[in-house]
Amino acid sequence: xxxxxxxxxxxxxxxxPHLNYAPAGGWRAESTHPYSLVKTHCCFCGQQCGIQxxxxxxxxxxxxxxxxxxxxxxxxxxxxxxxxxxxxxxDRLLDxxxxxxxxxxxxxxxxxxDFTARRLGEIQERYGxxxxxVYGGASLSTEKSYLVGKxxxxxxxTRHVDYNGRLCMVSAGHxxxxxxxxxxxxxxxxxxxxxxxxxxxxxxxxxxxxxxxDYVWRCRDNGGKLIVADPRITxxxxxxxxxxxxxxxxxxxxLMGLLHVVLRDGLEDRQFISEHTSGFEAAAEAVQxxxxxxxxxxxxxxxxxxxxxxxxxxEAERAIALHAKGIEHQSKGxxxxxxxINLCLATGNIGREGAGCAMITGQGNGQGGREHGQKxxxxxxxxxxxxxxxxxHVANVWGxxxxxxxxxxxxxxxxxxxxxxxxxxxxxxxxxNPLVSLPDATFTREALEKVEFFxxxxxxxxxxxxxxxxxxxxxxxxxEEGLGCxxxxxxxxxxxxxxxxxxxxxxxxILCDLARRLGKGRYFPYASTAxxxxxxxxxxxxxxxxxxxxxxDKVDRQMGVFWPCPxxxxxxxxxxMEEGRSFHPDGKCRFTLTRWRESGDPxxxxxxxxxxxxxxxxxYLSGTQTRRIGELVDQYPDPRVEIHPRLAAAHEIKQxxxxxxxxxxxxxxxxxxxxxxxxxxxxxxxxxxxxxxxxNRLTHRTLDPHSRIPEYKVSACRLRRAASPPQWWSERGxxxxxxxxxxxxxxxxxxx
Amino acid sequence: xxxxxxxxxxxRCIGCQACMKACEECETHRGHSMINFDFIDRKETIxxxxxxxxxxxxPTCAEVCPADAIKKGxxxxxxxxxxxxxxGCSNCVLACPFGIPKIIPEYDQMLKCDMCYDRTSExxxxxxxxxxxxQALAYVRPEEIAKRREKPTNIFQFGNQRVTTKVFMMVPxxxxxxxxxxxxxxxxxxxxxxxxxxxGTAVAR
Numbered sequence: 018x019x020x021x022x023x024x025x026x027x028x029x030x031x032x033x034p035h036l037n038y039a040p041a042g043g044w045r046a047e048s049t050h051p052y053s054l055v056k057t058h059c060c061f062c063g064q065q066c067g068i069q070x071x072x073x074x075x076x077x078x079x080x081x082x083x084x085x086x087x088x089x090x091x092x093x094x095x096x097x098x099x100x101x102x103x104x105x106x107x108d109r110l111l112d113x114x115x116x117x118x119x120x121x122x123x124x125x126x127x128x129x130x131d132f133t134a135r136r137l138g139e140i141q142e143r144y145g146x147x148x149x150x151v152y153g154g155a156s157l158s159t160e161k162s163y164l165v166g167k168x169x170x171x172x173x174x175t176r177h178v179d180y181n182g183r184l185c186m187v188s189a190g191h192x193x194x195x196x197x198x199x200x201x202x203x204x205x206x207x208x209x210x211x212x213x214x215x216x217x218x219x220x221x222x223x224x225x226x227x228x229x230x231d232y233v234w235r236c237r238d239n240g241g242k243l244i245v246a247d248p249r250i251t252x253x254x255x256x257x258x259x260x261x262x263x264x265x266x267x268x269x270x271x272l273m274g275l276l277h278v279v280l281r282d283g284l285e286d287r288q289f290i291s292e293h294t295s296g297f298e299a300a301a302e303a304v305q306x307x308x309x310x311x312x313x314x315x316x317x318x319x320x321x322x323x324x325x326x327x328x329x330x331x332e333a334e335r336a337i338a339l340h341a342k343g344i345e346h347q348s349k350g351x352x353x354x355x356x357x358i359n360l361c362l363a364t365g366n367i368g369r370e371g372a373g374c375a376m377i378t379g380q381g382n383g384q385g386g387r388e389h390g391q392k393x394x395x396x397x398x399x400x401x402x403x404x405x406x407x408x409x410h411v412a413n414v415w416g417x418x419x420x421x422x423x424x425x426x427x428x429x430x431x432x433x434x435x436x437x438x439x440x441x442x443x444x445x446x447x448x449x450n451p452l453v454s455l456p457d458a459t460f461t462r463e464a465l466e467k468v469e470f471f472x473x474x475x476x477x478x479x480x481x482x483x484x485x486x487x488x489x490x491x492x493x494x495x496x497e498e499g500l501g502c503x504x505x506x507x508x509x510x511x512x513x514x515x516x517x518x519x520x521x522x523x524x525x526x527i528l529c530d531l532a533r534r535l536g537k538g539r540y541f542p543y544a545s546t547a548x549x550x551x552x553x554x555x556x557x558x559x560x561x562x563x564x565x566x567x568x569x570d571k572v573d574r575q576m577g578v579f580w581p582c583p584x585x586x587x588x589x590x591x592x593x594m595e596e597g598r599s600f601h602p603d604g605k606c607r608f609t610l611t612r613w614r615e616s617g618d619p620x621x622x623x624x625x626x627x628x629x630x631x632x633x634x635x636x637y638l639s640g641t642q643t644r645r646i647g648e649l650v651d652q653y654p655d656p657r658v659e660i661h662p663r664l665a666a667a668h669e670i671k672q673x674x675x676x677x678x679x680x681x682x683x684x685x686x687x688x689x690x691x692x693x694x695x696x697x698x699x700x701x702x703x704x705x706x707x708x709x710x711x712x713n714r715l716t717h718r719t720l721d722p723h724s725r726i727p728e729y730k731v732s733a734c735r736l737r738r739a740a741s742p743p744q745w746w747s748e749r750g751x752x753x754x755x756x757x758x759x760x761x762x763x764x765x766x767x768x769x
Numbered sequence: 770x771x772x773x774x775x776x777x778x779x780x781r782c783i784g785c786q787a788c789m790k791a792c793e794e795c796e797t798h799r800g801h802s803m804i805n806f807d808f809i810d811r812k813e814t815i816x817x818x819x820x821x822x823x824x825x826x827x828p829t830c831a832e833v834c835p836a837d838a839i840k841k842g843x844x845x846x847x848x849x850x851x852x853x854x855x856x857g858c859s860n861c862v863l864a865c866p867f868g869i870p871k872i873i874p875e876y877d878q879m880l881k882c883d884m885c886y887d888r889t890s891e892x893x894x895x896x897x898x899x900x901x902x903x904q905a906l907a908y909v910r911p912e913e914i915a916k917r918r919e920k921p922t923n924i925f926q927f928g929n930q931r932v933t934t935k936v937f938m939m940v941p942x943x944x945x946x947x948x949x950x951x952x953x954x955x956x957x958x959x960x961x962x963x964x965x966x967x968x969g970t971a972v973a974r
Contacts (some may be wrong), residue, residue, distance in 0.1 A: 045797035057860070079794055082899040093900040098790040222784035227902035234781050234903060238917045252783035252903075255815050634785045648793075652786055672812070694815050 158499025219343020398560020617719020
């Protein structure tokens with residue numbers, strides 16, 4: 018409501034981000050005390066690597082690699098290694114908070130929950146059911162994600178529930194579901210080393226999915242050729258056998274150009290196309306104009322490289338195309354992914370060992386979090402909310418009349434726009450930091466200032482939660498049992514390692530308590546997470562993402578279960594589309610007609626440079642967790658502008674100079690990192706930071722018309738050398754978000 | 770661990786620094802990383818290199834130590850300095866051809882990678898090589914490493930000093946040693962024992 022509860026500096030002083038460097042008790046205490054090991058998973062990306070947390074006296078004090086877990090076999094990136102430091106963190110929210118005249122004040126649970134339920138009720142009474150929206154998060158366990166969807170639709174009766182996965186994988190989902198009838202990577206990662214050719218497009222694997230690097234290198238060990246398309250030479254590009262320096266936002270032209278060459282030279286798999294696909298002719302006709310010369314002019318990739326890539330991919334017996342946010346974060350993200358699928362279908366690369374396409378899901382539970390109902394357009398089991406049969410099935414499991422099942426609601430960015438327009442008046446959010454993660458942050462801030470009631474469930478006070486009326490202290494990943502689903506479609510078991518602090522609560526309990534106060538308690542009678550899972554299994558039964566045969570015990574025994582798993586004696590399904598059979602009733606895979614469109618924020622004479630955004634290896638998403646872990650911050654403390662020496666020279670910019678980047682929305686001033694590893698017509702800024710350092714002040718709200726994903730990867734900007742450091746840099750000393758010399762243990766003592 | 774060897778391959782490194790973070794978690798030197806990590810030249814390349822102590826067969830660090838504080842075990846592990854003996858003189862730091870030893874001011878002592886002696890002696894793999902997501906640092910059996918494109922060598926040529934090590938560097942298959950001196954590649958030096966390297970360039974990209 019209106020402004021943050023207190024000046025940002027004051028809130029930062031109280032709630033951080035502060036930097037935790039050492040485990041509870043300090044470095045030296047470790048070896049003398051006994052501990053137990055809990056086998057669970059990392060929470061910091063869609064790979065969800067297996068890890069063992071060291072636990073002592075209800076505190077996570079370290080980690081041990083979990084070498085038996087087959088996906089990562091003990092391997093971890095720096096986020097995984099330091100993941101344990103989010104536990105017992107000085108910034109941890111320990112009590113519910115209510116907004117007061119002097120910032121937030123501690124409240125009792127009854128007070129906070131009563132207030133939340135009353136305000137949500139009042140708004141719905143006055144403005145209608147749909148005047149309240151719920152935001153969920155893709156880092157939540159699958160059970161929590163399921164509960165968020167049910168809570169919104171049953172306890173609140175609103176149609177507006179969506180989640181931050183809308184900013185992540187939806188373009189892939191919206192391409193895969195029409196093509197294959199299912200939204201999941203069709204292949205297990207163990208297929209990657211078996212491919213003869215790997216095409217990686219729009220996926221900075223080294224920084225964003227580090228464990229997958231080992232799979233890529235093993236593919237090369239086996240003689241596989243690596244093709245990488247990216248505007249930057251990323252860590253995996255430097256070992257590429259063929260590097261395609263694609264201009265931001267032109268991936269679709271490149272992919273259509275590859276298919277053009279395949280068809281021109283008769284390299285397509287005629288038998289596969291006729292037996293297993295439909296829609297080929299239209300897709301083939303669409304790529305007709307995309308000859309290598311034309312594509313080279315659009316993309317900046319040399320014609321010879323396009324020819325070579327197409328021939329390598331089509332002539333291989335087994336080829337795999339991997340893709341991620343680089344092609345999905347575009348206003349034609351869905352078409353980009355569809356073009357990858359078209360290429361694989363035309364060359365018969367699907368449903369076989371070592372052949373196919375795969376999206377690399379980025380968020381913690383990015384796969385599981387989108388399968389069971391916190392997406393505005395889906396019900397549990399990846400069922401479409403428009404499907405009358407699906408509505409009946411789920412309404413039946415939930416025990417509500419089917420007429421009460423809300424229809425499809427708005428997506429994440431659209432919800433914020435509806436708040437800005439004054440149509441949505443109340444917002445309940447968990448595990449989402451839209452002020453940092455949504456595009457056009459100035460607009461997001463304006464919307465937050467307009468919302469009449471804003472409730473947050475979280476474990477740290479994120480930049481968005483600073484605007485809240487009430488903050489309910491929820492639970493960390495390691496404080497609640499549940500399932501997750503990894504990028505390869507493997508359902509895994511997140512074990513509870515520790516209890517939440519005494520006066521914080523598990524997220525599921527908070528949602529159920531709120532439901533009771535909203536008079537809907539009878540629909541939320543769960544005594545444990547296992548009971549939520551049992552209901553989820555029924556709700557998903559017979560659906561696409563069928564979890565009916567999945568139990569915690571089975572997941573433990575098999576080290577993960579790949580869905581669909583329709584019965585208790587079913588082993589799970591590591592590879593989809595075996596023998597070319599899709600999930601559609603006719604069993605065919607469908608080509609999608611793709612058409613070229615310009616970016617929603619085109620470069621012109623005033624804004625002549627492409628801006629693209631992304632991640633660094635030491636930070637995760639909006640940084641709510643990773644900007645609180647000392648060494649992850651030290652590794653890359655502030656965002657920098659990556660700029661080619663040629664572009665830098667044209668603007669008289671040298672290494673470490675301050676550069677103001679201006680787009681049609683706003684501007685930010687950051688330090689230059691002059692590198693030859695980026696196209697000279699493009700600059701790159703990582704997006705993990707808030708406020709004056711936020712890359713998302715620059716990005717725009719153009720959405721893909723199908724998936725409604727924002728176009729983070731393509732904006733138009735201009736550059737100028739700044740005469741002096743920006744305000745945020747000068748204020749560093751007074752700001753809590755900085756390298757802290759106070760040992761975390763001292764901060765903890767002070768607060769308790 | 771019997772039958773396992775340590776292999777370093779900078780061409781696989783993605784610069785993520787998980788090795789450094791994990792090294793700090795090791796019981797014997799918690800809070801201090803013993804990994805040597807470099808951005809080769811960030812302006813020119815994304816290339817990075819992470820490496821551990823090479824554990825020389827004849828360790829220069831031990832040879833130059835005036836206090837006899839650096840010991841090599843029968844298993845080939847060159848240990849960090851013995852606390853009661855180390856005088857913090859930095860001779861080892863200056864002499865090591867690989868630039869490995871570090872003086873830790875807090876302890877007034879030289880510490881270096883001991884290949885996670887506390888772990889390997891209990892049948893656990895070293896922390897860095899276990900977590901390394903690109904397996905640029907690998908602690909595996911020789912038959913496992915034989916599946917790679919590159920080939921291991923443990924012969925390093927520093928001018929006239931030939932160093933053989935316990936830890937292996939992965940090099941292009943046509944190369945037999947690592948050499949950084951142009952002399953080693955010159956025709957007129959062919960009769961010298963230093964001319965092990967036939968072709969190729971330094972492996973670090």
